[in-house]
Amino acid sequence: QTIYDISGEPGLSVIVMKKADADIIDTVDKIAEYVKGVPKRYGDDVAVTTFNDMSRFTRLRLGVLTNNGLVGLVLVFISLILFLRPSVALTTTWGLPIVFFAGLTVLYLSGVTLNLISMMGFIMVLGMLVDDAIIIGENITWHMERGLDPLKAAAKGAVELIGPVTTTILTTIAAFLPLAFMTGMIGKFIIAIPIVVITLLVFSWAEAFFILPNHVADFTRANVHPGERRWLVWLENAYGRVLKVAMKLRWLTLILSFAVLIGSGWLAMTKMSFQLFPPFGVDQFLVRVTAPPGTSVYQMRKKLVEVDAEIRKRIKPEYLDATILKSGQISVDEGDPLTQRGGRFGQIRVLYLPAVARPGHEVLDDMRVIEAALAPLFPDLEIAYTEIKPGPPTGRSLEAEISSHDPQAAEQAARNLIKLLENTKGVTTVDSGLIEGDPQVLLRVNRVLATYAGIDLATIATHIRAAVGGLVVSTTRRGSEEIDLTIRYPDNPEKQMEMLREVLIPNARGGLIPLEKIARLVEEPGLTTIRHIDGIRVVNVIADVDNAQLTSLELNRMVQKKQAQWAGDKVQVNYGGEEEKNQESFKSLFVAFGFAVVGIFFILAMQFNNLGYPLIVMLAIPFGAVGVILSFYLHDLYWKPMPLSFFSTMGMVALTGVVVNSSLVLLVFVQRAIRDGMDRFEAIQLAGRRRLRAVLLTAATTVLGLLPTAYGWGGMDHFVSPMALALSWGLAFATLVTLFTIPAALGVAFDVTSLFGRLFKTKADSGQ
Structure with a gap:
């Protein structure tokens, strides 16, 4: 028997599940309309309240997308107006809403809905959509500054870059496309992201070549040919002087760059933790209560009401959504293998309002305060706490399934493991199938x-x-x-x-x-639980950790290392939970990353008709990861806990296609200058100065487009923030690499080829 109480009052709980293609906002609005009429139908004695409204997250992310999109659009326009003519800046910015609405139309017709994941795709691609338009717009501006009328400048500027810009779009698509083929639960979870990003990128390419040049020609006055702005000329000259020094010391520049790369790798492996889905944005937790054996479900209900009253005293009413009391059962979720049933078991699910309704407030802080306060108040009860993380179900920190043909051996091994876990610092909760009923x-x-x-x-x-x-x-x-x-x-x-x-x-x-x-x-x-699989006795042991003291990876490694001591040789142990999902996700991401790198290399090889240039361009990829690692480490050190997570890692995969774009266009100009007869090192310096504005603009617009989402300027979404943070800071660091390390690496490559050329020539002259 199970008894429900809602926020301390007797009641019934009805869970409404929508169909897959139903609109969650429309569905919830209709339910709310029905709830308003309940008193008229059943009298004032019956009250219906709604809680755990999942549509609020969709509404929140729509608000975040809209607010941060508008903030990002303003910042993008400001950066464009600083570098380009006002007419070019305006027509370039126009491309963003055009692409968005065109993409939305196609996605709607394709059956892709606006949900948590697809909106993450929109947020991720926000700063990328104008990159190709910026490259073309900047090239058109450069030609107008040198005297061409707008019509000829628009035509020449677009035609010159049709190959390189198409390649930049293809490399970005190559980075995202493998994400659509990721396997397992995570693959199904993120499938909408590559679909959204690729669709919008295709539309942005079409807008940049077929709409933007016409708008520039139409809205720019033909009789006005302003020269370059003084501050921009000064910036190009200053960059040229620094680049000249970097090229003279190109070997040292390259060695120092790789030293930073190696150091950041060491930092990631030794000083940083990884959590699949960190407990940011947690808006609920579970209080599990176990009474002494023999307790009836009605006695448990009285105990739960008392515990609930103490919990509610310690939470601000304006932050609390509801508390759901369930007497007679404990289950973390529907698939919990350790679901406990019986009168002595009960649970309280504490639900909070969305984060925007409680700015700066952390649910886990309340949970720790409540945990410390309730222990002495209820000494006869065993009370445990479990945070309910956002995101797909990933399991608990440690899940061990112990099986044996000898039931006593399985139970003894489970008891040994429980004892080991209880004596491990950082382990907060231990559950097992050996709980007395x-x-x-x-x-x-x-x-x-x-x-x-x-x-x-x-x-x-x-x-x-x-x-x-x-x-x-x-x-x-x-x-x-x-x-x-x-x-x-x-x-x-x-x-x-x-x-x-x-x-x-x-x-x-x-x-x-x-x-x-x-x-x-x-x-x-x-x-309370006796499990068998194929007639073999199975005992589950599950544990949670405090990530500030111990990670799931460290716990799993320790338990597996000591397995011979606590398990013996009569049992078999299978591990699952969060760490298993970590390994599965990493494996799938690694495969996606590998396909992305191979795809990008072949696309670049076709563009350059050369195998050396693609390798130089792709140097930006690992250095983009350096920016992610350093930014997350510094944020974790000086701002708030910021472990590497699945979405920050996915941001790195997406970064592979973005960071090569500026390097690609730069090396295209170098290659063309060399073909025209210019000295190789002069070509590098000329192309660097020539592309400085475009490199800074593409980086600035993407970074500024993502920063509002990364830091929540228009509303914080902890679920999306790590991905935006990884993309923005990774690209910012990769831009420095494009401006200095890539030219130095190209110079070193020219040195090496010249050395081998002289060596083979000497051998040929000597007759060897």
Whole structure:
């Protein structure tokens, strides 16, 4: 039996599940409209309240997308107006809403809905959509600054870059496309992101080549040819001087760059933690209450109401959504293998309002305060706390499934593991399938005496079942209703043992034998969960950790290292939970990253018709990861805990396609200058100065487009923030690499090829 209370009042809980293609906002609005009419239908004594409204997250992310999109759009326009002519800046910015609405239309017709994941795709691509338009717009501006009229400048500026810009789009698509083929739960979870990003990128390419040049030609006055702005000329000259030094010291520049790369890798492996889905944005937690054996479900309900009252005292009412009390059962989620049922078990699910309604407030801080306060108030109860993380179900920090043909060996191994976990610093909660349930009576039959008395086990089982649960002996009718007639002993738990001993069992000879003559009744604590797989006894042990002290990876490694000590050789142990999902996600991401890198290399090779240039361009990829690692480490050190997570890692994968774009266009100009007869090192410096504005603009617009989401300027979404943070800071660092490390690396490559050229020429001249 299970009893529900809602925020301390008796009630029933109804969970509404929508169809896959239903609009969650529309569905919730209709439910809310129905709820308003309940008092009219059933009177004022019946109240209906809604809680755990999942549409609020969709509304929140729509608000975040809109607000941060507008902030990002303003910042993008400001950065464009600083570098380009006003008419070019305006027409370039126009491309963003055009692409967004065109992409939304196609996605709608394709059946892609606006949900948590697809909106993350929109936020991720926000700063990328104008990159190709910026490259073309900047090139058009450069030609106009040198005297061409707008129409000719628009045509020439677009045609010059159709190859490189198309390649930049293809490399970005190559980075995102493998994400659509990721396997497992995570692959299904993120499938909408690559679909959204690729669709919008295709539209941005079309807008940049077929709409932007026409707008520039139409809205720019032909008789006005302003020269370059003074501050921009000064910036290009200053950059040229620094680049000249970097090129002279190109070997040192490259060595220092790789030293930073190696150092950041060491930092990531030794000083930083990884959590699949960090507990940011947690808006609910579970309080699990266990009373002494023998507690009835009604007694548990009274206890839960008392515990709930103490919890509510320690939470600001304006932050709290509801508390859901369930007496008679404990389950973290629907698939919890350690679901506990019985009168002595109960739970309270504490639900908070969205983060925007409680700025700066952390749910886990409340949970720790409540945990410390309730322990001395309820010494007779075992109270445990579990945070409910946002995101897809990833399991607990440690999940061990212990199995053996010998049930006692499996149970002993589980007890040893529980003891090890309880003595491990950083482990907060330990659950297992060995939790004692209500008292049970075991009937141990003496088979020798039973056989001698002429009684088989089936006869004993039938009469015990009749004594405890009753026996249907006949039926009767009341109108059209058929009613069973059942005989049973009076329901008196205090005399149940005495009653069972006096049960008479008929034998094959027609006699009646007292049960106590052939069997022994033993009362002992029962188990709440007894699991078997293919007839083999299985015991589950599950643990949670405090990530500030211990990570799931460290716990799993420690437990597996000591397995021989606590498990022995008679049991088999399978591990699952968060760490298993971590490994699965990393493997899938690694495969996606590998395909992305290979795809990008082949696209670049076709663009350059050369295998050396693509390798130089792709140097930006690992250095983009350096920016992510350093930014997360510094944020963790000086701002708030910021571990590397699945979405920050996915941001790195997406970064592979973005960071190569500026390097690609830069090296295209170098290659063209060399083909025109210019000295190789002069070509590098000329191309660097020539592309400085475009490099800074593409980086600035992408970074500024993502920063509002990364830091929540238009509303914080902890789920999306790490991905935006990784993309923005990774690209910012990669821009420095594009401006200095890539030219130095190209210069070193020219040195090496010249050295080998002279070496082979010397050998040829000597006749070798």
